Amino acid sequence: MHCAKCFFYESAVGDDTCNRCGRAYLPEANVYLGLLLLVTGGMAFTLRHLLTGETDLWVRPALDLGGWATWPVSMVDRPAYGLVIGGWLAVLAAAPILVGILYGKRGGWLLVIATAVLGPSLGLAAATAVGVWIAAGQHTRLESKMSSVLLGLVPPAIYWFVAAARSEVEALPPAIHGLVYVPPIAAVAVAAAISIPVVAIGWADRWHVRWPGAMLTVLAAGPVLALLAFVGMDEVRYGLLVRPRPAPQSWLAGGPADTVEGLQAFLARYPASPRAAEIRARLAMRLEQKERTASAEATAARAQDVWQDLVQRHPDSPWAVDARLHLGDAAARQSLFDQAEQFFSAALARTIPAESSPPEPSASLTRPWDLFEIGPALKAKEEADHLKTLRRDLLLRLGLLLENCPAGDDKHSLALYFAALDLKGTNRYRERLLAAGDAARDGPLADNVAYDLAMFEANNVKRIKQLQQVVERWPGTDGAMLANLAAASALMDRAVTESGAMREAQQHLLQVQADLGRRIARRPDDPYAAALADEVEKELVYVQAQLRAPQERP
Secondary structure, eight states, X not given: OBOTTTOOBXXXXXXXXXXXXXXXXXXXXXXXXXXXXXHHHHHHHHHHHHHHSOOOTTXXXXXXXXXXXXXXXXXXXXXXXXXXHHHHXXXXXXXXXXXXXXXXXXXXXXXXXXXXXXSSOHHHHHHHHHHHHHHHOTTTOOSSHHHHHHHHTHHHHHHHHHHHHTSOOTTSOXXXXXXXXXXXXXXXXXXXXXXXXXXXXXXXXXXXXXXXXXXXXXXXXXXXXXXXXXXXXXXXXXHHHHSOOOOOBSSSOOOOOOOHHHHHHHHHHOTTOTTHHHHHHHHHHHHHHHHXXXXXXXXXXXXHHHHHHHHHHOTTSHHHHHHHHHHHHHHHHTTOHHHHHHHHHHHHTTSOOGGGOOXXXXXXXXXXXXXXXXXXXXXXXXXXXXXXXXXXXHHHHHHHHHHHSTTOOHHHHHHHHHHHHTOOOOHHHHHHHHHHHHHOTTSTTHHHHHHHHHHTSOTTHHHHHHHHHHHHHSTTSHHHHHHHHHXXXXXXXXXXXXXXXXXXXXXHHHHHHHHHHHHHHHOTTOHHHHHHHHHHHHHHHHHHHHHHHHHHOO
């Protein structure tokens, strides 16, 4: 018999009373042990289910070490997930060790067996079994029970940190790989916080298991409630649904994927989820893929209905830009070119020019707690890059429409292609431009060719002179407007060393602003001119502010 009060062990003594201190073992103690076994086993199985999405007892996470660190919820989006998983791991280790103190090694190992069978990690169960042997064993225990518990938590803690070091962190940006250490740090803190009141109540109640057992049962339910409160099951289901996950270790291969049925089930269960716009976009794309394989008109109509629903429910979401692009494609396939142009133009107005892309937020990490605040910045960067890609696609589509419509403007159409492809050129491309300029010196694209050739020059006085030549020879054309804007940018860079450069840049911007005003007056729905006008307006505001700055100084 192991006595939880004095650690006395004597095999010849019965299980009713300790021969040294007289502590009584009452039958109700087994009720609390059963409750702890039920709660701990349930927690272990629930954690396994969260990491695999499976209810099969034979399915375990593919990575026994560290699978909990990055799956299924991204700690970048939900920093609280790391703390919650840390609490979960802490309970799975602390509960058997504390039961070993209250009931002896046999009780602790009973919980270890439950977590080994039902839980996600055999490695954690083995480390916890060593912890139970250290904390409640006859030869390894310490005189202080609290010290015994803390010493018993050392093997699980070592396992947690080794697991974090070996976890797959490709899903996290390199600058924030340290997030994988949040669960083990939280687990150590939570395990110690759980052990202190349980041991204190046990000492105050003369080591009767009633109150410490009840408290441990309540504390074990804390991580489950924290997951629902601070992370949300919709976020867990989202991760299981759309993120590629490691193959589970099971005879039964496969698992949930973003199928049409799975996506529809998610929307039905979590209609107000922040992920609803993305899920609708994924659903529509899945339906379009199904349409291409099955050639079903009904499926194509369903996809368009989902895109329309996305635009109506989430008009300001980046995914609404995707929806308008797909709706425009569908309209163009049905020869509804005016409607397609409206969709493309509306989507283009919500995209981001390449120059407006936010900086890489990982470079601004200076403090450890910045890891918990970088999620929104990374999400904004990802959305901006996505909108930049969509902008290129939309410019190409609008150019195609303008090139092929009856009253098309080929020159304007090609300008859209130039803006979409962001052509910078190579030496071979420069040679082709020179040949094209020599072949058609006064052709409809001569201004664009001259502008591209000027941009091949280094950012110095020679480039500015060539850009000014483009403006003088082809006033009011696309190439001239781009040349004015590029010359203004080059002059702003030289304003630090040349006193009149900023005012000269202002003149170039005012000239291109006037040219754009005349073009927009002729064609108010010109998306290319509108986008360029926005860029010119921003540059002009900056230049004018710089010119006013010396006058405002005291």
